[in-house]
Amino acid sequence: MFRFVRTATVRYGASYPAALKFAGEVTAYVNKHYEMGMRCGVEMYGAPRIHWHFDIDSLDRMQQFNAKLMADRDYFGLLDKYKETWVDGSLQDMLVALQP
Template sequence: MYRFIRTATVKNAAALPSALAFASEVTAHLNRSYSLNMRFGVEQFGCANIHWHFDADSLDKMQQVNEKLMGDRDYAALLTKYQDIWVEGAMHDAVVRLA
């Protein structure tokens, strides 16, 4: 089993409500379209980071989802709509093999 984790940093506190709206919308879209059971959360202290994660049985499954996302117009529209709320270059992805 593998866990995909994405972390993105919000530009400032004023952008946090928009970031949470994006997180909710994109999570709902990905769960509805790809049956991911993705969840998200926001750090409580320190940086205004949003975290998303979902589990998959294999790396191939994660790759298949990624390939489908490249052609997903609704996903691309969400990215464009909320593009100005994130710190440039502050997104980080990780894949963890679960024991």
């Protein structure tokens, strides 16, 4: 079992409401279209970061999901709509192997 975690840092304090809106929209979109059980949250201390995560049973399934997502024009439209919300280069992805 693996956990995928993505974080992104909000560019300005005034962008925080848009970042929260995006976090909810992209989470709902992924869950509706791909049934990933994605969740999102807000970092409580430090930089204003949004976190997304989901668990997946295999690396093969992760690769299949990623291939579908990379071909999804609606998903990329959603990303493009909020592109000015994030600090450039702040997107971080992590894949964690969960222990039984």
